[in-house]
Every structure is written in C-alpha cells, then in structure tokens.
Amino acid sequence: MSVAIDLSPAEENYLKAIYHLSADGSLEVSTNDISSRMNTRAASVSDMLKKLSAKKVIEHQPYMGVKITALGKSEALHIIRKHRLWEVFLVQKLHFHWDQVHEVAEHLEHIRSRLLIERLDEHLGFPKVDPHGDPIPDAQGRINLRPHVLISDAEVGAEGTMVSVLETSPLFLQYLDKLGLRLGCLLKLQDRVTFDGSVELLIDQNKQIIVSNEVARNVYISA
Amino acid sequence: MSVAIDLSPAEENYLKAIYHLSADGSLEVSTNDISSRMNTRAASVSDMLKKLSAKKVIEHQPYMGVKITALGKSEALHIIRKHRLWEVFLVQKLHFHWDQVHEVAEHLEHIRSRLLIERLDEHLGFPKVDPHGDPIPDAQGRINLRPHVLISDAEVGAEGTMVSVLETSPLFLQYLDKLGLRLGCLLKLQDRVTFDGSVELLIDQNKQIIVSNEVARNVYISA
DNA sequence: AAAGATAATTAGACAAGTCTAAAAATAAAA
DNA sequence: TTTTATTTTTAGACTTGTCTAATTATCTTT
Known part of the structure; x- marks a missing residue:
C-alpha cells in the first residue's frame, strides 16, 4: 500500500x-x-x-x-511513467511528431487517476520506451536502463544504434530530423575534431554528416 | 481568428x-x-x-x-467540447464505464492544445454525442440540439428512446444501470403517481419498472 | 587565515482563489 | 409603507507559488 x-x-x-x-x-x-x-x-x-x-x-x-529519498524517487518515477506513456499515446494514436509531444505531456502527466494510467498502458500495448527512446518505468517504478553512451563520450570508431536523446525541445528535435538522425538508425563515429568537439558520423552505412559537440552531447547510442 | x-x-x-x-x-x-x-x-x-x-x-x-456574452458562450462550448470528447475517449478507447468518466474529464478538459483536440476528434471518428448522450459542440461551437424531454415532463403514454441524462454522478449512473436504464433503450411512460411523481416505465417492451420523480427529472427521452 | 566571490536563505511583497464575518442592496411580508 | 428576510457584495485573512532585495553561509584565492 x-x-x-x-x-x-x-x-x-x-x-x-x-x-x-x-x-x-x-x-x-x-x-x-x-x-x-x-x-x-x-x-x-x-x-x-x-x-x-x-x-x-x-x-x-x-x-x-x-x-x-526512496519515497521521492518512487514518486518521481511515477510521474515520469505518466509523462512517457502520454508521449507514446500522442505519437502512436494521435500521430504527433516527436517534437510536439513534450509540452502537452507536461500537462497530461499531472492528472491523477490510477485507472486512467493502467488502461492507457494497456491501450498502448505496454510500451517500454517513449518517442525519444527513454525507458518507461513500470507501475512499481522499476525502470529498464539499457547500456548507452553519449556520442560525445564515445570513442572514435564506436558504432551503435541511436537509442535516445537528452534534450527534447522542438527546435533540437527538428534539427535532428533535418540532419537525418532518428531513433533506431545505425551510427558510426568516424572522427572527432579535437578543436571544437564536433563529430563526423556515418548514418546507416550510407550518409556522412558532421555534428557539433552540442548535438553530440545530447544523443545516445547503444553501448 | x-x-x-x-x-x-x-x-x-x-x-x-x-x-x-x-x-x-x-x-x-x-x-x-x-x-x-x-x-x-x-x-x-x-x-x-x-x-x-x-x-x-x-x-x-x-x-x-x-x-x-457571445464570447463567453463560445468559450464555454469549447470547454464542453473538450470535456465530452475526452469522455468519449475514456469509454471508447480505454473502456471506462459511463459513471467513471466525468471526474477524469474534468481535469483533461483544461488542457490547452488545438492540435490535441483536433487529433483526438479524428481518432474517435468525429463523435456527435458523449457517453451520457449529450451532444458534442463542433470546433466552431455549433451544437446539435436534438428535441428531447425529461421523463418527468412527458405525458403518460409517451414513448421514446432514452437519449441523455442530466445528472452524471457515479452513484446516479450506477443506479440507472441497476434499474436497467441505459442510453438507447426504448421507454414507454405507462403511468404516473400523482402523489409523489413516481413513474411506471416499460423498458424495451419487456421490462416494467417504477422510478422515483428524482430519477424521472434526470432522464431525457427523444421527443 | 582574511578577503572577496559565489551560493543559498530569509524577509517582505504580490496575484489567484478561497474563506468568514460584516455591511449593503433587494425582495418579501406585515 | 415600514419592517424583516434574503441575497449579494465588500473587507480582511489565509495558502500556494512566485518575485526582488537583503542577509547569511560556504567556498576560493591569495
């Protein structure tokens, strides 16, 4: 209880x-x-x-x-669970784009109804991650942390799937879209410029781009 | 604009x-x-x-x-539109019972996002009435008022479909369920007791019940 | 270790939304 | 029509969440 x-x-x-x-x-x-x-x-x-x-x-x-505290952590995870489930709803059911969900979910997450969240989870097919690749805590607040690393922290030569983004502002997400970076794509870190920390990436083995350190510090790939 | x-x-x-x-x-x-x-x-x-x-x-x-004012009316209808669309969502998509939707919808209705409501409406197939039979205003605030009459105001002998309820509290709606009264059923007003205003009803031509004046004052049938 | 810089807290104010108690306006009754 | 009752408004207070300005604590630097 x-x-x-x-x-x-x-x-x-x-x-x-x-x-x-x-x-x-x-x-x-x-x-x-x-x-x-x-x-x-x-x-x-x-x-x-x-x-x-x-x-x-x-x-x-x-x-x-x-x-x-432990209590605080469990409360926080519960709010995060609601936020992320609503984000999935907005994308999966209402066809929002991933840069449109955050603001609305900030409001939806505060609605208190056990039944609502249980049923929403079921309706969505018990999703494990939100549209930004972040894991959704379960009803007990357990969270599935997959090993992942920021592009800015990865070694040159490293390769992995793009699993999540740190920043979720519309402008940033729109910029990722423009660069061709989206969740699930295969990224290879080709080179890093020591001067400004910008990074050369190969996307899905066919597209070469250069991203700033600012971008690299906000995108995770699987470890 | x-x-x-x-x-x-x-x-x-x-x-x-x-x-x-x-x-x-x-x-x-x-x-x-x-x-x-x-x-x-x-x-x-x-x-x-x-x-x-x-x-x-x-x-x-x-x-x-x-x-x-006209402005106020249009604002009110817009809020009512949101409330009723969310009620439809809760029943149609999350399988809430009609006595469970009101309270949650009271919170959902205050979320401000044009896109959210447009998409929700679409997702639900542009419903025209909510789970209590109340009409849903369109995006311009136009509302489709079907002719209807309270059982308490109808004549003995009147017959009509149960189209909506005035009171939406869980206790009242649960009581209607128990009586066998739900939206869409065919009701015939068999008799009215002058003494206390209670009413004898025939439901779907096969079940005879007596309801209090209090109930009769909260249930509409089509005129 | 003393001085200056930085970080955090307290004090006092304000807006929103509510309350109780008192006053004022309107309606009803004698 | 004067009195009484009812309804509505005003006055003043409290809570939440925010702010600015001032104070206090800790950290850094020489």
Whole structure:
C-alpha cells in the first residue's frame, strides 16, 4: 500500500527536475541547478525545498545540497511513467511528431487517476520506451536502463544504434530530423575534431554528416 | 481568428457552470445558484464574477444577475467540447464505464492544445454525442440540439428512446444501470403517481419498472 | 587565515482563489 | 409603507507559488 503523498503539480515538477538532475536520484543537487532547470529564482527553489522536505520526498539541510529519498524517487518515477506513456499515446494514436509531444505531456502527466494510467498502458500495448527512446518505468517504478553512451563520450570508431536523446525541445528535435538522425538508425563515429568537439558520423552505412559537440552531447547510442 | 482570451482552469469551471445553469446562455443566473453548483461560497462567486466580467465573457452589474456574452458562450462550448470528447475517449478507447468518466474529464478538459483536440476528434471518428448522450459542440461551437424531454415532463403514454441524462454522478449512473436504464433503450411512460411523481416505465417492451420523480427529472427521452 | 566571490536563505511583497464575518442592496411580508 | 428576510457584495485573512532585495553561509584565492 502506498502512503498518502499529495504533491501539487508545481511540487511534482520540482521533484521531477531534482530526479533528473541527480541522475536517477543518486547525486546531490544544488539550488542553482534546480533554479536554472525550472526557470525560476533560487529563492523560489529554497521555498519549495522546504515543502518537499516536509513531505519527505527529499532530504535537505540549509546550505547543503538536496538528495531525493526512496519515497521521492518512487514518486518521481511515477510521474515520469505518466509523462512517457502520454508521449507514446500522442505519437502512436494521435500521430504527433516527436517534437510536439513534450509540452502537452507536461500537462497530461499531472492528472491523477490510477485507472486512467493502467488502461492507457494497456491501450498502448505496454510500451517500454517513449518517442525519444527513454525507458518507461513500470507501475512499481522499476525502470529498464539499457547500456548507452553519449556520442560525445564515445570513442572514435564506436558504432551503435541511436537509442535516445537528452534534450527534447522542438527546435533540437527538428534539427535532428533535418540532419537525418532518428531513433533506431545505425551510427558510426568516424572522427572527432579535437578543436571544437564536433563529430563526423556515418548514418546507416550510407550518409556522412558532421555534428557539433552540442548535438553530440545530447544523443545516445547503444553501448 | 479568435481573440486572445486566457481563462484559468478555475475561471473555465465557473464559466461552464454559468453556461449550464443558464440553459445555453439564454437565462440570467444568480450568485447563489452558481455558488451551490460550484460548492463555493457566494463571496467567492462575487470575486470570480468580477474577473469574468473583466474578461468580457459575462455581463454583470452588482446585485443584478449575470448573463453570458457571445464570447463567453463560445468559450464555454469549447470547454464542453473538450470535456465530452475526452469522455468519449475514456469509454471508447480505454473502456471506462459511463459513471467513471466525468471526474477524469474534468481535469483533461483544461488542457490547452488545438492540435490535441483536433487529433483526438479524428481518432474517435468525429463523435456527435458523449457517453451520457449529450451532444458534442463542433470546433466552431455549433451544437446539435436534438428535441428531447425529461421523463418527468412527458405525458403518460409517451414513448421514446432514452437519449441523455442530466445528472452524471457515479452513484446516479450506477443506479440507472441497476434499474436497467441505459442510453438507447426504448421507454414507454405507462403511468404516473400523482402523489409523489413516481413513474411506471416499460423498458424495451419487456421490462416494467417504477422510478422515483428524482430519477424521472434526470432522464431525457427523444421527443 | 582574511578577503572577496559565489551560493543559498530569509524577509517582505504580490496575484489567484478561497474563506468568514460584516455591511449593503433587494425582495418579501406585515 | 415600514419592517424583516434574503441575497449579494465588500473587507480582511489565509495558502500556494512566485518575485526582488537583503542577509547569511560556504567556498576560493591569495
């Protein structure tokens, strides 16, 4: 039986941000990191940390960092599950493009209905990943982390399937489309320019492109 | 091109209540009517009427009633459209029962995305009525009002298809199920007890039941 | 280790949406 | 028509989530 935790949409958004910034809840996160991710001021974050602390989803002593609790992690994964299931719905059933789903899912994810999410999951055929390649936690908050590496961290010569993207803003995703980069394509890292970190890629063994370090830092390939 | 009207979810809920209470925006509505429908205090309603007035969706002079404007009516119909489309989705795609849809749809209706609603409508096959038999306004806010009459207002001997219900609370809908009353069934008004207004009905020419006046006042048959 | 820089928190303010209690306007009744 | 009852509005307060400005804590650098 889950304990009664009642987070407002705003609290849910902060918790999600903390979860993401802490790499699955394992790292400590700073107030400023949170404020820049949330586009709010540090003062607002401080206020919010008090509330989240009172609700036992984070641990926070003033001026030290913030760490997500087991309870917080499970709550965060539950919200992420909803977000990603809705994204799949939008693409699979309503034929949204992958750069159109994030914003709408940000709203849909806050709707609270156990039945709704159970049935949605079923309706979608129990999908395992969202349209950006990110894994969907199950109802118990278990998440299937496949081994993957950022292009910027991979060795020259490395080869792998494009499995997910870090950034999900429309502009970035549209740019990937234009470059011919989409989930599932086979990528080979041909060369890296030491000067600016840009990378030469071979897509599906037939198309050669050069991408900036900024792009390389936001695209994962299977390890 | 629609003018920029920006209503908060709370404002949308009040506007919807006013629309419903005024029978399609034609009647004047009192502060107390609104407060009892919204389960808020009259003082809160007064505050809200000022805001809605400022946004030109109602006309309101203190101590006189409130009347919805053309703009307000169109906004209300748009919200109702979203609510009813989501209800259809929940029943048709996620196999919700008709008594489970209202509460969730109350939240879904506030999500703002033109594309989402267009695509949802398409995905559902452009439905014309929701699971309670209420007509779904089109994207221009046009609504298809079929002639219908409450059982409590029909003459003894009248016969018609059950086309919609006024009350949509789970308890009421579950009670209708138990009585064997569902949308589409053929109803004949056999007799009415003058004493308490209860009504004797013949369902689909084979089942005889007696329903209270309270039930009769909440079920419509085709005229 | 002291000074300056950076980061985080507190203090005080504001808007939205709600409330209770009091006042004012309208409606009903004597 | 005057009084009483009802309805509606105003006044003032509280909560949530945000802000700016000021303060305090920690970190860095010499």
